[in-house]
Amino acid sequence: MSQDTSAKLLNKDEFRAALEDAIKGREAKNASFSMAWANGDLKREHFARWAENHYHYVGPFADYLGYIYANTPDHATDAKDFLLQNMYEEELSDVRHTDLLMRFAEACGTTQERVMDPKNMNAVTRGLQGWCYAVAMREHFTVATAALVVGLESQVPSIYRKQLPPLIEKYGFTEEEVEFFDLHITSDEVHGERGYQIVLDYADTPELQQRCLDIVRAGAEMRFSYTKALYDNYVAPDLVGA
C-alpha cells in the first residue's frame, strides 16, 4: 500500500469526496459478471455458483465487525454502537441475512449443503474472505471500517439496484426469492452512510486519512476482482464454442 506522507488533514467534505473517488473506476457493478447479470446473459446455474461464493464472503460479515468492535477503544462509543447495531441487523433484527441468501440459492437449484461447503468457493473468493478477516483483526478500527463498510458494504445498493430488476423481469424469479437483494438495497444505504460518518469523525490525522483512502481503494479492487472472477470461472467457460 502506498502512503502519501506529505498529505495534509482534509476537512470532512474533502475527505468524503476523496473516499468516494477512491471507489470510482473500481465499482463492482461494472465488473463482467455484474454486466452479464444486468444484461440478462446468465443462467440459473451461474446464480447458484454466485450464491456458493457469496455466502463465504458475506456470511462472516458480523464476525468481521466483531473483530473491529474488539479493537475499538471505549471512548469511541458511537463507533462501537454502530458496529453492534450493524451486527445485530445482519443477524437478528429482521430475517437473518444469510437465510435470505440461502432462499435465493435454493431457487437457483443449489442446496444449503453446497452453499455452506467452503470447497465450492473459488480462490479469489477465498482471498476476499481472508482479506476481510485480516483487515478486521489487524487494522485500526477506523481503517477497518473504511475498508469493510465504505469500500465494500457501501457499494451494495448501487450493485443490487442494477441487478434486482432483471432477476424478476428477465430471469423470472419471484419477489420472495430475491428478497435478499431487496433488503440490502436499503439496509446498506444506511450502513454505508453511518460507516462514512464514523470514518469522517475518527480519521483525525493525515496519516489515518491516507490509510483509509488506500484501504478503500484496495477494498474496491478486491470486490471488483471477486466479481470478475465469478465470470472468469463460471460464465466464460460456458461461452467457449457457444
Add this chain to the structure above:
Amino acid sequence: MPTIRFLTSECAVQFPDGDDVNMLRVAIRNDCGVPYKCASGNCGTDRVLVTEGAEHLSPPRKRERDRLGDLLDQGWRLACQVYASGDCAVQWDPEQKPLDANAVDKSLPNSVDDRIKQKWLSKKDTE
C-alpha cells in the same frame, strides 16, 4: 436542483439533477431527524407522510407494501425504502414507534444504548 423538504424538522436538502437518492440516507447524512430502527423495511419506525411530490418517489417494493399495507394508499412511505428523484416534502410524528409489537420485539431496544453508555463511558463523560 431537486429538494427533499423534511417538514417536521424544518430541514431541506438539495441533490443533483438526474440523481435518485435514498430518503433515509439523506436524512441521516444531514441530521434531519427522521426516526428509524431497523433500516430494512421491517419495523416501520421511519414512516413518513408524503405531502408533496409523491410522483417523484420510487414505486413501493415488496417489503414496503408488506409493512405499510393500507397506509400506502393514505400517502405514507418508509424513508428507508424510498428513492427520490425530484422535489418532495414529508412529515412525521417525532415520537413515532415501530408499527407492530413483533417489530418492537425484533428491534434493538433503546435501553441497550443506555447500558452500553453506562458500561463504557466514565461518570465524567456522561455528566
